[in-house]
Amino acid sequence: MTELLTATQMRVIEKAAIDGGEVTGLELMERAGAAVVEAIFEEWPQLGAGMLPDGGSAPRPAAAPRGISEKLKRAVVLCGPGNNGGDGFVVARLLNERGWAVEVFLYGDAAKMPTDAHTNYLRWSAMGAVSPLASSTIEERRVSQQADLLIDALFGIGLTRPVELPLVALTADPAIGETHKTVAIDLPSGVCSDSGKELGEEGRGIWADLTVTFHAPKRGHALADGPARCGRLLVKSIGLDSRADLGSMSPPVLMAAPEVASLAKGQGAHKFTYGHALVLSGGAGRTGAARLAARGALRVGAGLVTLGVPPSAQMEVACQITAVMLKCVGGADVLAEILQDERINALCLGPGLGQQRARDLVPVALAAKRATILDADALSAFADDPRQLFDLLHTQCVLTPHAGEFARLFPDIADRLAAPASQGPAFSKVDATREAARRAGCSVLFKGADTVIADPTGLCSVHAAVYARSAPWLATAGSGDVLAGFITGLLARGLGPHDAAATAAWLHVECALTFGAGLIAEDLPEELPKVLARRSS
16 A cells, blocks of 8 residues: 655655755755656657767757757756755756756746755756746747647645646647647646645646656545646655654555455355345335445355345345345334344445435444445435434444535535635545544545545545546446445455445456446446456466
8 A cells, every 4th residue: 555645744754864864855856856857758768769878978058049950859847946946957957968958947036945956956057047937938838839848847745825827828739739748746736735626726737747756646646636637647766765753644545456365265164254244225116226236245255145125126126136135124123123133244225225214224224233334325314414323323334425425414524625725735535534534433435536435543545546547437327336335245244344445445446447448337246256366366
């Protein structure tokens, strides 16, 4: 698992390394600039073709004079007033040493730059000019004209206020002959490092083709609009191997592949070894969602799965299931009687349940103190009085709201999350999910491409279906019901609420990626054996 750092946490790690004598700030800046140049040529090898070798002949001019060969590659580097700008000056120098024509613009006053950044400003100034960066220069497109590369080293992770420059105008426009690649150092300017939101007026910031960050990804790389603005993300080491003590600033983790071996079934076990999940269904014509959840629970390895359906839906469900079992559950009294069987150790309520049926059954289910997932109607049924639900919840519960359901249960938190970000660090989806989990007293999985899972202790994971794991085919009816089933099955198998939710989120996306285009919800459980087989081979 990879930690997702805040800007403050990253500064603590850098400061600890510098204070401990492991590295100087100037050395870190040099490493960062070199890592950016390395990443550029990894991403676009064609830009390195014909380049001067390291230590080769003398550098070409920093600015391309008239009449110079058209094959000379041109980079424009935009440097800001802080250490991100210092990284940019290093990139400018290294590209120039490799034979590029480099033009550098500075936003701010060089005399006020931090010491290390100012040192690199002076080093570049001995090689080439530095032009002031102003809105008029950007709007007239004089900055990016005929460039091969545009390097955004303006603000990085340190941005705490809206960007005044119309940076969106720097996006390459093929209609007027612009084809340059845009590379952001740490984070595209305009994006809040901790939340992934754009600070200030929407649509003014940089849209990068490649973002290069250091040591570890930041929250803003995975949340909200951050991934779309970053393009492709590369994380480069700059030698910060020792970990600083972050104290109470526990970072969330970016979910990696779970240990699939832990989901294997051992010899000598029997079906009850892996739990008995009960999935409660709605009435006739409303059973499809619960059947999807039940199929998901069975495929992920629950030993037994039973669908609890009202009398009106018995025939409908009986015609549709084979390995999943059927139980008539009319009302709360019947459910209470069924739950006297303690072998039933995981419950799923919500998919297609109906809000009135949810209000009747949820209190009984929660009183049984079994591992319980509440989804869909089981959440919306309590929108008029969420506290009524919170008073019933226990630590073995998982709530799985999408944005609309989250807003019904936690309207004040949702309002803070939806508010425009006027300054950084902005309130993030991580903050919102952690606060919701504390209020509810149980684990919360807040759905989305940037799914966040948190429990009441502050333990938090982020599963971002972005970059190489982008899975847009999951935007189909019923996919969330299958996710609920995956979580239920893993709860039945004995995983804790947070681990069950996080593992299910990863498997859910992996199934979509394995299947590909044309996915519908019914395909997800059937794809799971392929995913598990591939991960265990």
